Amino acid sequence: MKKFDPKYELLGEMYQDEYFPDFLVDKVKNEIQKVIEILENGETDTEVIQTKLDEVVCAINELQDEFDENDSEIETVARDCIGETVEYILKWFNIDIEIEEALRERDW
Numbered sequence: 043m044k045k046f047d048p049k050y051e052l053l054g055e056m057y058q059d060e061y062f063p064d065f066l067v068d069k070v071k072n073e074i075q076k077v078i079e080i081l082e083n084g085e086t087d088t089e090v091i092q093t094k095l096d097e098v099v100c101a102i103n104e105l106q107d108e109f110d111e112n113d114s115e116i117e118t119v120a121r122d123c124i125g126e127t128v129e130y131i132l133k134w135f136n137i138d139i140e141i142e143e144a145l146r147e148r149d150w
Contacts, residue, residue: 043084047134055123062120063112069105070120073098074127081135088139095128095139099147106150116150 052071056062077094085091102116102124109115116124129141 043082044135045082046078046131050130050134052127053123056120059119062109062114066105066109066112066114069108070102070124073101074124074131077128078131081131081137086137088137091137092139092143095144096147099145103147103149121148121150 051057052074053067056067056070057064076098077091080091080094106116125141125145128144132139132141132144
């Protein structure tokens with residue numbers, strides 16, 4: 043089964059920006075890795091993948107208060123970074139889900 047690109051740094055832009063606490067970026071990354079996990083295990087059913095994406099995005103939504111408590115927020119840079127990361131993952135695994143659909147549950 044295909045493994046995810048080992049050279050790609052998940053959420054690299056967020057890690058490089060001091061505005062985003064690393065421990066919170068780690069939590070976002072851990073959620074995103076759940077999608078990578080099912081794709082590495084060979085899942086190709088877009089409905090199953092979208093369900094996992096919805097779960098992951100909802101979990102990221104739940105982190106917003108924690109970002110606020112740490113003088114940060116999921117704002118433009120974070121939204122773009124998360125979107126680009128998810129889009130890269132989907133393209134890497136040749137999954138035909140548009141990024142707006144993939145992140146349809148976001149409220150950030």
